[in-house]
Amino acid sequence: MFRQRKAWDRCFPASIDSLIIPFNYQGEGHQTWYKVVGSLDSCTWTPLVVGHGGPGQYDYLLPLSDLATKFSTPIIFYDRIGNSRSTHLPSNPSSFLTIDLFIDELVNLLEHLRIRDRFDLLGHSWGGILGLEFEVRRQPEGLRHLVLTSSLTDMGMWSASTGELSKAFPDDVQKGLAVGVADMEAYGKVLRMFHKKHGCLMDPWPEELVYSMNQSISPSADISVAVGMFTGELRTWSIIDRLDRIRVPTFVINGRADIAQDFVVEPLIRGIRPVKWVTMEKSSHTPMWEERERHMDLVNVFLST
Numbered sequence: 001m002f003r004q005r006k007a008w009d010r011c012f013p014a015s016i017d018s019l020i021i022p023f024n025y026q027g028e029g030h031q032t033w034y035k036v037v038g039s040l041d042s043c044t045w046t047p048l049v050v051g052h053g054g055p056g057q058y059d060y061l062l063p064l065s066d067l068a069t070k071f072s073t074p075i076i077f078y079d080r081i082g083n084s085r086s087t088h089l090p091s092n093p094s095s096f097l098t099i100d101l102f103i104d105e106l107v108n109l110l111e112h113l114r115i116r117d118r119f120d121l122l123g124h125s126w127g128g129i130l131g132l133e134f135e136v137r138r139q140p141e142g143l144r145h146l147v148l149t150s151s152l153t154d155m156g157m158w159s160a161s162t163g164e165l166s167k168a169f170p171d172d173v174q175k176g177l178a179v180g181v182a183d184m185e186a187y188g189k190v191l192r193m194f195h196k197k198h199g200c201l202m203d204p205w206p207e208e209l210v211y212s213m214n215q216s217i218s219p220s221a222d223i224s225v226a227v228g229m230f231t232g233e234l235r236t237w238s239i240i241d242r243l244d245r246i247r248v249p250t251f252v253i254n255g256r257a258d259i260a261q262d263f264v265v266e267p268l269i270r271g272i273r274p275v276k277w278v279t280m281e282k283s284s285h286t287p288m289w290e291e292r293e294r295h296m297d298l299v300n301v302f303l304s305t
């Protein structure tokens, strides 16, 4: 049967009346919370979907809305299930918490918004893992550009980077970082100290970032998904030997004082074609705050090509 499909058939208003959508996975019903900044009605601009870091939620990435207000790029933020406003999964075994689960959730969102045929993706930190795996595993037809901000390529390198940077801190901070989520109260305290130097260099921290930190590393935070992922599929995760499967233009951003040090992102530069790389000199792990204007300009130029 003859079936004609426009390359860009989303010229209808997407159904954005509800900010919560159902996501069914392996017989269980979940909900994903999302938010659109800008308009999805225009056929001119490719929407940019934002994958937040982990654990956490979208709030601390709010400056990315500048791309909508300054450059008309519609932005879609969402909280992955297990986090913040989406369904929490405290009793799901770590075998349930897979990268494929989160890719399926993303696909569900793209389909709901009717943008699966054409979209860009920006992943921050853990969100970068999601973006990379989505491209490598599924080769999504509609993906046009991939932006990886302060992302990683290999868990061993990530731990090595954290370990190396933590050596500049007092012994108790190093110990607290090593013990990790097993002692959340201590961990929250030392992680904040660590992040003052390698998470966000602004002083004081923006409220959205404080909120996100509160949500993800306070004693009352639900960290089940983070723990499940980091003790599960992410424990030995690496994408380095699969980077040749990336087909879309990719923009790698890190900060000079980032946990994602140059050696952490260098495999992306060697393994992806075409790739662009900028290290932001006055930034650490949140260049969208630390060098907000330049970050948006750089991303906008990349997305416009």
Ligand SMILES: *[C@@H]1O[C@H](CO)[C@@H](O)[C@H](O)[C@H]1NC(C)=O
Pocket (backbone or CB within 6 Å): 207, 208, 210, 211, 214
């Ligand atoms: C973060 O948590 C601290 C300590 O519980 C609290 O005083 C502060 O109001 C919280 N800030 C935000 C923005 O959530």
